[in-house]
Amino acid sequence: MNHKNVGDNNNIMIGRFTLGETIKAREAIFDTAIDTMYIFDIENLRLLDMNPWGLELLGYTIDEIRQKDFYDIHAIEERERVEEILAIYLRDGGIFGIRDLHLRRKDGTLIPVEKAGRLTKVNGKQVGH
Numbered sequence: 001m002n003h004k005n006v007g008d009n010n011n012i013m014i015g016r017f018t019l020g021e022t023i024k025a026r027e028a029i030f031d032t033a034i035d036t037m038y039i040f041d042i043e044n045l046r047l048l049d050m051n052p053w054g055l056e057l058l059g060y061t062i063d064e065i066r067q068k069d070f071y072d073i074h075a076i077e078e079r080e081r082v083e084e085i086l087a088i089y090l091r092d093g094g095i096f097g098i099r100d101l102h103l104r105r106k107d108g109t110l111i112p113v114e115k116a117g118r119l120t121k122v123n124g125k126q127v128g129h
Contacts, residue, residue, distance in 0.1 A: 047073070058103060085101075
């Protein structure tokens with residue numbers, strides 16, 4: 001379903017939920033997920049958003065994370081691997097089941113992660129997630 005111009009369509013019923021409620025549910029899932037989720041600009045790699053779980057796990061505020069880029073939150077020791085992952089994003093439009101990778105907390109400690117994500121266009125601009 002396309003949600004670009006919902007406008008007055010927010011009251012359309014989908015089962016027992018309005019379209020507006022469904023969109024709010026999508027936002028709530030991002031905000032309450034127990035996985036680290038983030039959105040980044042694929043052109044400059046700047047982090048645009050991160051869910052509360054990810055912020056808490058990595059020890060950042062949303063303002064601090066928006067000053068970071070894709071490289072900043074990954075282990076420095078894995079820079080080449082992160083470059084390969086970005087190349088896969090661009091080549092395939094997403095990454096799936098990437099293992100043996102680490103995110104770096106604000107205090108410098110590393111967290112092992114498994115990554116999956118896709119590229120998505122928003123208003124003609126590509127973002128990764």
